[in-house]
Amino acid sequence: MSEATTRVVVATAFGGPEHLTVQEAPLPAPGPGEVRVAVRAIGVNPIDAKVRAGMFGTAPSDLPRRLGAEAAGVVTAVGEGVRFEEGQEVALHPISGAYAADLVVSADAVVAKPAGLGWARSEEHTSELQSPMYLVCRLLLEKKK
DSSP: OOOOEEEEEEEOSSSSGGGEEEEEEEOOOOOTTEEEEEEEEEOOOHHHHHHHHTTTOOOGGGOSEEOOSOEEEEEEEEOTTOOOOTTOEEEEOSOSOOOBSEEEEEGGGEEEOOTTSOHHHHHHTHHHHTSHHHHHHHHHHHHHO
């Protein structure tokens, strides 16, 4: 049986987007407390461009580097002790290396995506979804629109 793989975006040098490449990477099964997610949307933030450009250092040991701190998608597998289920729509934040087709992350970085929130909107609000009080307020405001 061959090892599962996924596609990831990797910065191979510091600089502009011309240094981003798509590569195959191993996709492990989730361990205890982890969730595997098929990514449907990612957040592309100004900090990603700054990291890619080397504004926080250009140590060769930092390359190659995966970017992205937030995503949204569908749970495809769960490890032991995880409250999420396969097929559940979720948002992920904070994570590392979100620019990928699939991710295995700590369940602590995962929240359920509200059913009425589309994929692009869920990615926009992943950090907000981490705060239950903010989520309640946001959903109440959305209802008023």
